[in-house]
Amino acid sequence: MALSARLELKQSQSLVMTPQLMQAIKLLQLSNLDLVAYVDAELERNPLLEREAGDDAPEPEARASDGADGERADWFEDDGAPSPERVAGVLDTDLGNVYPDDAPAPAAEQRGLDAGALVGSEWAGVGSGGGGGEDFDFENVLTGEIGLHDHLAEQIALAIADPALRLVARDLVDQVDEAGYLRADLDAVAERLGIARATVDEVVAVLQTFEPTGVCARDLSECLALQLAERDRLDPAMRALIDNLDLLARRDLAQLRRLCGVDDEDLADMIREVVALDPKPGASFGSTVVQPVVPDVVVRPGPDGGWLVELNAETLPRVLVNQAYYTEVSRTARGDADKAYLGDCLQTANWLVKSLDQRAKTILKVSSEIVRQQDAFLARGVAHLRPLNLRMIADVIGMHESTVSRVTSNKYMATPRGIFELKYFFTSSIASAEGGDAHSAEAVRHRIRQLVDAEDPADVLSDDTLVKLLRDAGIDIARRTVAKYREAMRIPSSVQRRRLKQSLTA
Structure with a gap:
């Protein structure tokens, strides 16, 4: 067979991931906060993009109003010294009535300060935002909520006189978490600061006397011991109890009675006293503000008995392409590089505006189908949540499963029953014992929680009993599945629940 060169034409179809398509896919899976940050970056980079003016557009800055004579309204003469006549005119007040001739001089004059020296201090704040002007903002002058570290630092200055020990104390305070626990390796601290471990222990002992009681403890037992010691209740029996908190968590009351050497009544009183203590003494101080979830979709009842699905306009950044600016600049562009740019x-x-519009339409389409599929949940609660997967939604709306998965990532829906992540509505199915419709795994977990909450303390339900009750309700479920769901919801076993309920009723 001879080898020869020839030219062939072949026609085929392929999907090419263009930069524009990659941008659209990226925008689809971003949360509303990430989307706002992405759009802000594009607005800074692209001169043809501008934010659509809305009701929340910043108002023009208010200019200081001039006086009736057109002079400056900052109460100062040209040389920077305040004029009493100017102050009286602005305040519409006779200074003679405020400071009579026989009255003592103002505090500034008593200190021997001239008026010019006040320009950078008291008087400087009158004409600026620090005084009572139109742009005065209380947020600039009011103090914020004091934090735990600041509260402890104030006590260090009073309790420790040695400057070297103060530095050690400040280093340890910086390693106290929000709950008030000291999360530091004391040996490492001593080595890093070049001091003896005994010195570090001495500083820790001082820090543990600070308010709130129990702060700077290294574990829960030490925190509770500090609070009990302040109440003069840290006797040997109580010490044995807090040293065996694992037994208390398991409600092994028989072992606790032997270790503490007390009877049932005394042990019950001790447990009630320990439960009344504060396990997180630092939590009462200011901490990082939790940002609430902003829903992307809002669902509300419609007038015809259905549901109205709307996009939350607050989460949709609105940008426009400034065609007029492009036309004006393109006429002056001369070089090929400028025209290409x-x-x-x-x-x-144009692609960003189109991608944002397509993203909003896709989210609305997927959310509307989820609401249609989970209508019973919205109307009657979690017990009526239907099994749902990505393929079911994708087949109805004519999209790929990966697209639906991206839409439901980091998106939230506000319903009359609360705010839920879109992925919450996708749950696996559990077969029906009677051959009917399958049950949602989330609905089954809700049913298990209801059964446990309603159980009789004298007749605690075991996992086998839960399986029987669920099968009587038409849910075909295995015992290991019940145990897995129970552990996921942090429900103790039947033995632990029995001990807990007995201790509470003792």
Whole structure:
């Protein structure tokens, strides 16, 4: 067979991941906060993009109002010294009535300060935002909530006189977590600071006397011991109890009675006293503010008995392409590089606007189908949540499963029953014992929780009993599945629940 070169034409189809398509896919899976940050970065980079003016657009800065004579309204003369007449005119007050001739001089004059020296201190704040002008903001002058570290630092200055020990104390305080526990390796601290371990222990002992009681403890037992010691209740029996908190967590009351050497009544009183203590003494101080979840979709009842699904406009950044600016600049562009740059900016801006619009439409389409599938949940509660997977939604709306997965990531829906992540509505199915419709795994977990909450303390339900009750309700479920769901919901075993309920009723 001879070898020869020839030219062939072949037609085929392929999907090419263009930068624009990759951008659309990226935007689809971003949360609303990440989307706002991405759009802000594009607004800074692309001169043809501008934010759509809305009701929340910043108002023009208020300019200081001039006086009736057109002079400056900052109460100062040209040389920077405040004029009493100018102050009286602005305040519409006769200073003679405020400071009579026989009255003592103001505090500034008593200190021997001239008026010019006040420009950088008291009087400087009158004409600026520090005084009572139109732009005065209380947030600039009011103090915030004191934090735990600041509270402990104030006590260090009073309790420790040695400057070297103060430095050690400040280093240890910086390693106290929000709950008030000292999370530091004391040996490492001593080595890093070049001091003896006994010195570090001495400082820790001082820190543990600070308020709130129990702060700077290294574990829960030490925290509770500090609080009991302050109440003069740290006797040997109580010490044995807090040294065996694992037994208390398991409600092994028989072992605790032997270790503490007390009877049932005394042990019950001791347990009630320990439960009344504060396991997180530092939690009452200011901490990082938790940012609430902002829903992307809002669902509310419709007038016809159905559900209205709307996008939350607050989470949708609105940007426009400034065509007028592009036309004006393109006329002055001379070089090929300038024209290429403007063309790339225009194409990127158009694609971003189109991608944002497509993202909003896709989220609305997926959310509307989820609401249609989970109508019973919205109307009657979690017990009626239907089994649902990505393929079921994708087949109805004509999209790929990966697209639905990206839409439901980091997106939230506000319903009359609360705010839920979109992925919450996708749960596996559990077969029906009677051959009917399958049950949602989330609904089964809810049913298990209801059974446990309603159980009789004298007749605690075991996992086998839960399986029987669920099968009587038409849910075909295995015992290991019940145990897995129970552990996922942090429900103790039947033995632990029996001990807990007996101790509470003792």
